[in-house]
Amino acid sequence: MQLLSYILVYPFIWLLSILPFRVLHFISDAFYYLLYYIIGYRKKVVFDNLQLVFPEKSDEEITRIAKKSYRHFVDVFVEIIKLFTISKKQLAKRYKIGNIDVLKKLEKQNKSTLLMGGHYANWEWIFLLNTQVSFNGYAVYKKINNKYFDKKIIETRGRFNTNLVNTKKIFSVMNKNTEENRLSLYGFLGDQSPQVTKAHYWSHFLGVDNLPIHTGAEHLAKKYDLPVVFFKTKRVKRGYYEVNFELITDEPQSFKDYDITDIYLRKVEEEIKEAPEYYFWTHKRFKHRGKNLLKKNQD
Incomplete structure (x- = not known):
């Protein structure tokens, strides 16, 4: 069934991608x-969320x-x-990488680094970064249930020198890279619930x-003594973005x-408040609000 779904759907995705x-x-x-007026997704x-x-x-x-967000x-x-077929040259015209010197400095110091961002603007195009640095790029992601689509996405991101790592395997990958002194850049998004x-x-x-807050990125930064860098994405105009970097700490x-x-x-909050329409408000970010207090009361 997974293969059939892939055979039926992927050609349609590819055709869209070349447009x-x-x-x-x-x-x-x-x-x-x-989505907004008919389905009300x-x-x-x-x-x-907005209220x-x-x-x-x-x-x-x-x-x-809300309308702009949709x-x-x-x-x-x-x-x-579009990432399935876009060229690096075309993507570079639409996704400008700003003060890359923040990362280049860490690169020269041979410091593997942890890169953090939010689900804001277009976070997916950050993969282009790995074509402009010497780090071995890794992005932590949640494995897709359909193994054929999962393989295709890994292959696609690989065109931009990025290795997708399942959340369950990130510890073993980081252990191996550390043991082999492999200069690496690890990308995390930690703003969801x-x-x-x-x-x-x-x-x-x-x-x-x-x-409830994701703390895995901080835990790994401390465990492997990795500098932490925040990437801030700005939507310049439709289909065009710019990303800049800020060192949070090199002594985690x-x-x-x-x-x-x-x-x-x-930092994610500042980004969102500047232009809230470019955040993904469809996420149920606040669904567990107050459940810690409820548990304490039950205990």
Whole structure:
């Protein structure tokens, strides 16, 4: 069944991928109308999230952000599809890499590094970075259930010198790279909600208290003494982005537990508040809010 699904669906994805951006954006506009006005895909989730995070905004403002967010949501979806066939040269024209010197300096010091970002703007195109640095690039991802699609995505990202690593295998990969002194750059996105049973830390994000927080990236940075760099993505205009880097620390072991995670979260918040329409509000980021307090009361 997995193979059949792949055979039936992938040719359609490939055909979409070879289309020029102007055609893809036309398709995106049509799907935006379908998702927002007809299907209402996760509309309650989006509006609930926005009203929770921006209680000071009027209904009109919330609606305006929501509509722009849906448009961006579909744009990113077609831009991800475009990655299957886009050339490095074409991608470089649309995804400008800013102050890469932050990473080049760590590279010269032979320091493997942990790179953190959020689900903001187009985080997928960050893979282009690995064609412009000497690091061996790794991106932590959740394995797709269909093994054929999973293999194709790994192959596609490999065109940009990126190795996708399943969350379950990242420890063994980092152990091996450390033992072999392999200069590596590890990419993490940590702004979504972890499972409650796996949450070690509860804090606030976007003004909402008592949320479970991903802390795996900080744990690995401390374990392997990796500098932590934040990447901030800006949407310049439709189909064009710019990314810049900021060193959070090159001495992670000097920080108290969860301080690096808190700094990271504040940077994601700043990014979102500058232009909230480019964040993925369809995520159920706040679904576990307050469950830590409920558990304490039960205990």
